[in-house]
Amino acid sequence: MTTAPVRLPEHLIHPFAPAGRANPHPAYRWLRANDPVHYDAASRLWLVTAHGDCATVLRDPRFSAAQGQRERARDDALPPSMLTTDPPDHHRLRAPGALLLGPAAVRSLSAGLLEDVDALLDRLPVGGRVDAVAEIGRPLATAVYARLFGLPAGESKRFEALARAASVNLDPMVPPARAALGRSAAGALTHYLDGHASSVVGRTDVPLAALAADDRLSRAEMLGILSLAVIGGWQPLAEFIGNALHLLLPDRAAVSSLAGADEDLARLAVDELLRLEAPIPFTARVTTDRVELGGGVLPAGARVLAVLTAANRDPSVFTDPDELRLDRSPNPHLGFGGGPHFCLAAPLVRQTAALLLPRLVRRFPALRGPDGVPDWDQCLVPRRLRALPIELGGSA
Incomplete structure (x- = not known):
């Protein structure tokens, strides 16, 4: 006897539907409570929404990341990188990738990142109105990558344009016309990075130089890691700032707390903001065998989405x-993924956001966000706001 597939109640909008993308949380909340390992007939994907089950998907070797790219509703292959490989190839690529994005590389940039944050805040108009996405998040992400890559000052705008155009490749369900533009942009970005990597060889002050000189990698593998670092890192870092301020600014007690935060509290705050609205809301895998999870059973060959944004609001793990x-604290959120594929850029995101957010609310104590419904973009990945107009007020 076969069991009929579970369907969302009629009053809930499917989280992938255009009308459901602005607020997918009610649908995910229902799935997590009623069918935490859910076969979605519309997308032909298994949606895993409970925290414990998502953690298993991320860590269990029976869930293949290499095969997971088959989930993408696209016919283009992703370049070789940590994202598209399983162990042992994944480990072989990840170790050199740490030369670019690991904790030691981030520590080497800490003084420069602080300078970049202060320079960005100095440019903001006292008493004015700015778009936090376009005028804070994106310039900050570009400044961070300029440090990582050793970009000349005049190259920042060109790099940002390439990064923005190529970042459409994050969305696995982007329409065909935009997917074609994304492929072209990714090719242009790779060509640019190839030439630039050659220009920094021998420098000791640029993390990219260490990666480019690593003889454990072929040139294609090195460029795959670089492309992933940009496509999977620049845009989510840029968009996280808008997401974070959208959550933070209505809560004046939280703003006041962050204004007085030390480094430890600032990092806790970044993790909490990521927990609630991480730019990467899910990750794809394919099962290589039958797997029993706490919430249900997955057959071999199942195309699985670990819905991290649902796991991050699981009441069995997180109070309120x-x-x-x-x-x-503790805060075992999955905003950076988990297991072997834990986001390599996590130290960079934590450090950068923990520098920016307290300084921003200290510099502009009257900072206010917009009233009304947030303007969420229709793309599935990254989860981002189209814009976040904020009133800066006077400086402290």
Whole structure:
């Protein structure tokens, strides 16, 4: 006897439907409570929404990341990188990747990142109105990558244009016309990075130089890691700033707490903001065998999405899961993924956001966000706001 597939109640909008993308949380909340390992007939994907089950998907070797790219509703292959490989190839690529994005590389940039944050804040108009996405998040992400890659000052705008155009490749369900533009942009970005990597060889102050000189990698593998670092890192870092301020600014007690935060509380705050609205809301895998999870059974060959944004609000793990608690600890969120594929750029995101956010609210204590419904973009990945107009008020 076969069991009929579970369907969302009629009052809930499918989280992938255009009308459901602005607020997918009610649908994910229902799935997590009623069918945490859910076969979605519309996308032909298994949606895993409970925290414990998502953690298993991320860590269990029976879930293949290399095969997971088959989930993408696209016919283009992704370049060789940590994202598209399983161990042992994944480990072979990840070790050199740490030369670019690992903790030691981030520590080497810490003084420069602080300079970049202060320079960005100095440019903001006191008493003015800015778009936090376009005028804070994107310039900050570009400055960070300029440090990582050793970009000359005049190259920042060109790099940002290439990064923005190529970042469409993050969305696995982008329409065909935009997917074609994304492929072309990714090729242009790779060509640019190839030439630039050659120009920094021998420098000791640029993390890219160490990666480019690593003889454990072929040139194609090195460029695959670089492309992933940009496509999978620049845009999510840029968009996270808008997401974070959208969550933070309505909560004046949280703003006040962050203004007085030390480094430890600032990092806790970044993790909490990521927990609630991470730019990467899910990750894809394919099962290589039958797998029993706490919430259900997956057959071999199942195309699986670990819905990280649903796992991050699981009430069995997080007290008051929909509330912002800047000092939440422990905070085992999955906003950076987990297991072998834990986001290599996590130290960079944590460091950069923990530098920016407290300084921003200290510099502009009257900072206010917009009233009304947030303007979420229709893309699935990254989860981002189209714009976030904020009133800066006077400086402190």
